[in-house]
Amino acid sequence: MEKINNQQNNEIKKYLKLFWKAFAGFLIAIVLFFLLASWGVFGDMPTFDELENPSSSVATEIISVDGKTIGKFYLENRVPVKYEDLPKHLVDALVATEDERFFEHSGIDGKGTLRAIFKVGTSGGASTISQQLAKNLFHGSSGSSNIIKRVVQKAMEWIIAVKLERQYTKEEIIAYYFNTVDFVSNAYGISSASKIYFNKSPKDLTIDEAAILVGMLQAPSKYNPRFNPERSEKRRNIVLYQMARNGFITEAEKAKYQAAPIKITYTPETHTQGVGTYFREYLRDYMRKWVKENPKKDGSTYDIYRDGLRIYTTIDSRMQRYAEEAVQEHLSNLQKEFFIQQKGNKNAPFINLSKAESEKIINRSMRNSERWKQMTEQGKSEDEIIKSFGIKTRMEVFTWKGEKDTIMTPRDSIIYYKHFLQTGMMSMEPMTGNIKAWVGGIDYKHFQYDHVAQGARQVGSTFKPFVYATAMQQLGMSPCDSIYDSQFTMPKGRYGISQPWTPKNSGGRYYGLVNLKYALAQSLNTVTAKLMDRVGPKAVIDLTRELGVKSDIPASPAIALGAVEITVNDMVAAYSTFANQGVYVKPRFVSKITDKNGVVLYESQSETKDVMSKDISYAIVKLLEGVTESGSGARLRYTGAGGAGYHRMTGYPYAFKNPIAGKTGTTQNNSDGWFIGMVPNLATGVWVGNEDRGAHFRSTVYGQGATMALPIWAIYMRKCYKDPDLYISTDDFDRPASLTINVDCWKGGSRVANDTLGGVSGSKKDSLAPPTQSIIKEFDF
Incomplete structure (x- = not known):
């Protein structure tokens, strides 16, 4: 009996030894596995420098003088935000939904991992915020169907997550995470998502808006509030439930927000939409040259689409908006009259041109079109390309009431677009040269030619x-x-x-x-x-x-x-010299450029030149004041008295009472209408005309600068004057102390x-x- 017991004990000891050997081997294998993974055997791991400076594409921001982001240059529309710029309820929503024990673990949630293992991942909860950040920054998707690859990728996530936890504070990890996630619709990171879906900054998000965005993290397209509002609402309500469950909001708040309908303010951010599109494109060309001439310290070139530069411009977002509104208000009205006058014109929109001359214009436009370029690159013959311009196709065309889906031939679309009145408008401070507003046309998506700096027209x-x-x-x-x-x-x-x-x-x-x-x-x-x-x-x-x-x-x-062609940019700068006591100041539109960390890379300096004496410049100003007192610009003073009322095309009475120096301009056949107007601290020039000089109003009543261009200036200035924060002057122009030129004439209108x-x-x-x-x-x- 004793012998049998000894044999049994020996067997137990043998199996125990085998178990502990196997267990030790398993542990050694696990340790070795993680060591090999950390050494990069299964794939590259981030270095210390990469952990210190995670690589992600950051958009370059274009910032107005009043602190607004008016545009971006990007491959991924991402603008980083700091933790302190995130509202508490946004952070609470993230933690409650994605990682309840985030502030307790060190990168890996043991409880969540064990739950995922024992339930074979059916209950979720295995990936912490730190792991998700690791995947976003360094690793990519772990959605492989290969179980071995998935295990290796998960191990790499764990290792990187732990390293991130050692490298960064919890708050920094939260901020990094929000800056890396993709919310689709060209919204990378929480800053872009807040702007695109709700037209506000992250700090202004409400609790339910924060819940909507956090709810999208699980599957951004599936729970997109724009395309799938019902799914988005259900997912938002789960986030709100989690917030209440974790004590971040009350049950009453949860019920209130869950009962509310999904509301978004979709504000897409693209290169062809938004504020200052023509200016932003001009700035893009400027920056392409600037980065070549101003390399980094290591000799490499800044990437305006990835390096997160911040370009501080002289543009004022309010004045830019007023300028664009003025163009829209006047030209949408004047365009109606242009269409009316073209009825019955078999050669519309061209006036006094032969059929052969108009065909030459249309053929030139065909050859300059993107369609011609693409078909040429495809190896199509000229006859094939020309034939394609006569085939009807579905397209989206510009109208002043919004884009319209229609069917027409590409050739007819060219003729249609040549009917539209175009404009170039620029506003700048005479004393500083700072450009405050820039409108290069009526719609950048459909008309990409810039009439401020690119297009010179007869003045x-x-x-x-x-x-x-x-x-x-x-x-x-x-x-x-x-x-x-x-x-x-x-x-x-x-x-x-x-x-x-x-x-x-x-x-x-x-x-x-x-x-x-x-x-x-x-x-x-x-x-x-x-x-x-x-x-x-x-x-x-x-x-x-x-x-x-x-x-x-x-x-x-x-x-x-x-009889000379000059750009709006040059004309406004030249006139500004008269208002600036004879000193020419070169127009400038960039005040400062910094890198993504705020280090100043460039600061602009004013470029000035004495051109004429104060006396002569003031005398010219007095001449130009005469234009608005009783010349072609006198309608600026009109008050509507005498029953004449409101003119449906020009929009007056404007009833300006302050000193204004200005000049209208009208070219032969009414092809170009100009008005350049100045007050002491602002000069603004406006040109209006069709793309081709052969298209124009028949009569000077409508084709003159006082009708085509002056009203845009007046509407714009009226809006500027209504905004007291802009401080647009209503004072007299500065009179030289020892003026030697006689300017006090024309008493009583003589x-x-x-x-x-x-x-x-x-x-x-x-x-x-x-x-x-x-x-x-x-x-x-």
Whole structure:
């Protein structure tokens, strides 16, 4: 018996030894497995530096001067936020739903892991927030069907999670996690998600909004509130239940929020939508050049789509919004009239062009289109491509009431789009050069040509102040000096012209003896031509160069009437010089650039240049004030008295009472309408016209700058004045303390202030044949 017991004991000892050997071997295998995994045998593991600086694509932010993010450059629309910028209930929702013991464990939740093992993962709960962050940052999806791969990936997650817990605080891990998750709809991270789904920053999220976003984490597409509101609501209610279960909200709060319907404010963020689209695209080109010229310390190039730069611009988001609203309000109205006037025009939208000329324009547009480019790259023949432009297809087209689904041929869509009035508008501070608003067109998605800096158009009478300024500099003239307005012919050969030049006033009317202030207010062509005759084209061109105009300007006397193409950008900067006491300030749109950690990489400095004396610049301002007092810009002053009421196209009465210096401009055939207006601390220029100069209004009533462009300026300024935080000036322009030029003329509306010719004497004065007193009396009011 004793022998049997000994044998049994030996057997038990043998099996115990085998068990402990197997157990020890299992533990050694587990340890070895984790060691091998940590050494990167089963796949690359993050280094210490990578843990310190996790690699993720971070969007570059474009920030307005009033602190608003007006756009981003990105591959993934992600903007990091700090823990302190997250509301407590958002963090509570995450912890309650994804990792109840987050603040207790060190990266791995033992209870959750054991539950997942014994229930074969059916109850969930195995992945902690730290593990999910590890997967998001360094590992990717663990959804492989291969059980061995899944085990290896899970082990790697555990190792990285523990390392993350050692490297970062719990709060930092929460923030990192929220910054890495993908909420779909181009929303990477909680900052973008809050903006896109609710149009607010994370700190402003309500409890139910936070629950919606946290609920999306399990399956962002499945629980998307935009596409699957019912599923999103059910998932939100589970999150709210978990928050109540963990004591983060009361049962009453849970019931209240669970009963509320799903509400979102979907605000997509794309390169073709949002505020300042044309400006953002111009800025993108600028940044592409900037990163090449300003490399990192290690010599590599900054990536504007991944490196999370912060570009601080001079744009004011409020003024930008007002400018875009002004364009929309006026042009959507004026466009109706344009369509009405094109009815019955078999060659619409072109006026006074032959069929062959209009076909040439359309064919050129076809060849410049994306369709032509893509089909050429596909190896299609020219005949095949042209034929495709005549095949009807479904497309989305622009209208002022929103995009419209329709069926038309690509060729017809080209003709349709050429009907639309376009615009370029820029607003800047004369003293700083800071650009405050930039509208390059009516809709960037459908019309990507920028009419502020990219497109130069004929400027018409807005060029005339440059001629007057040259005359004041060269001849010592003043706004109050008189000149005889009569028919004038510049002979052949003068300044190299091949034919005699006889400019005419609008309507063919001549006013006799007038002072310069009245002549510019009425935009008298003959007076401007006479001034050009005295100073010569070269002197005028030299001055415009000093004023920052970069366009090629022909040395022809006809430039006096605006037969030259200049950008809105250059025109506004040039006019700003008059308001800035003769000092030109180069326009600037970037004030500072920092990296994602806030280190300043670049700060801009103002570039200035003295162009003319304070006296002359102030004299030009007084001339331009005359335009808005009783010239083509006088409708800015109109109050609606006398029963004339509200004009349906121009939108006045505007009833401005403060000093405004400005000038309208209208080119031949009404193809371009301009207005540039200034108050002491803001200069704004507006151009309106069709893409092709052959498309335009038939009559000057609608095609002039006072009708096409001036109302946009007026609507914009009225909005700016209603916003007291902008501090737009209503004061007089600064008058030089020791002004030597006579500007106090035109009392009582008189056209004539004195009988001098601004220092021009002798034969020149005699050749102008001063009028008799009866003529002066006839034209004096």
